[in-house]
Amino acid sequence: MKMQDLSGKVAVVTGASSGIGQAAARLLIAEGVRVVLVARRRERIEALAAELGSNAVALTADVADPAQVAAVFDHVQERFGGLDLLFNNAGLGVNAAFEDSDPADWTRMIDVNLYGVLHCTRAAIPLLRGRPGAMICSVSSVGGRYGVANWSVYSATKFAVVGFHDALRKELGDEGIRVSVIEPGAVRTDFGANVADAMAERWAQLDAMAGEDVAQALVYAFAQPGRVLVEEILLRPVKQTAP
Numbered sequence: 001m002k003m004q005d006l007s008g009k010v011a012v013v014t015g016a017s018s019g020i021g022q023a024a025a026r027l028l029i030a031e032g033v034r035v036v037l038v039a040r041r042r043e044r045i046e047a048l049a050a051e052l053g054s055n056a057v058a059l060t061a062d063v064a065d066p067a068q069v070a071a072v073f074d075h076v077q078e079r080f081g082g083l084d085l086l087f088n089n090a091g092l093g094v095n096a097a098f099e100d101s102d103p104a105d106w107t108r109m110i111d112v113n114l115y116g117v118l119h120c121t122r123a124a125i126p127l128l129r130g131r132p133g134a135m136i137c138s139v140s141s142v143g144g145r146y147g148v149a150n151w152s153v154y155s156a157t158k159f160a161v162v163g164f165h166d167a168l169r170k171e172l173g174d175e176g177i178r179v180s181v182i183e184p185g186a187v188r189t190d191f192g193a194n195v196a197d198a199m200a201e202r203w204a205q206l207d208a209m210a211g212e213d214v215a216q217a218l219v220y221a222f223a224q225p226g227r228v229l230v231e232e233i234l235l236r237p238v239k240q241t242a243p
């Protein structure tokens, strides 16, 4: 089957300063895509852009702030005249038994994992319209399909992303805009920083995936012919048998 040639396409990758987003940016650049790197840590995305060359642009923004998000997409429109891929990847998880969890952490997770996806997606839609093979792909989680103990609020945000995408797919499909979700299991990144030691132990036990594994799933979906929607990809380490 003929795959789409991705060279010259334009992508926005949120959460590009680390982990899955950084791996996705590298792989998209290797495919000839022009990539806008978005995250809050300016020095990290600027260093990555310098390393990746002239097809990479770093734009600092907090995806939970609609004004900062609007400025990013205004810049993308001015510079590139449109957008082919929005990779909504920025996110965080705070591990806690629900009863002991801090409402300030609920707010942080909902603001970034849900509102961040909503703000970026709404700002991106006008730029995606009319671009053949345009795609919105958001990172949910295995925890967005199955509840995970001690990650309950995180799971709730990721279930919300799946529900939002299922509805949005029905709104945008007729226009040829592909709406897709990726649901990774354990990936070795900076995720779960409040329980970093326990995460490192679990990743070792599970032979956890690398950010590149998720990036390959993204590129697989994006490179399908424009008529093909890869609606959902759940990928997990083979040793992660639950949840």
Ligand SMILES: NC(=O)c1ccc[n+]([C@@H]2O[C@H](COP(=O)([O-])OP(=O)(O)OC[C@H]3O[C@@H](n4cnc5c(N)ncnc54)[C@H](OP(=O)(O)O)[C@@H]3O)[C@@H](O)[C@H]2O)c1
Pocket: 014, 015, 016, 017, 018, 019, 020, 021, 038, 039, 040, 041, 042, 044, 061, 062, 063, 064, 089, 090, 091, 092, 093, 112, 139, 140, 141, 142, 183, 184, 185, 186, 187, 188, 189, 190, 191, 192, 211
């Ligand atoms: N690792 C896993 O096992 C796993 C499994 C399933 C799903 N996921 C999901 O994968 C996505 C990427 O996470 P990761 O594992 O790569 O973790 P990570 O290494 O901690 O990366 C998270 C990224 O999100 C960015 N980010 C966080 N808050 C942001 C905000 N308010 N505005 C803009 N960017 C923000 C961070 O950049 P700045 O701090 O520089 O802003 C960073 O680049 C998340 O949505 C996560 O929920 C991860």
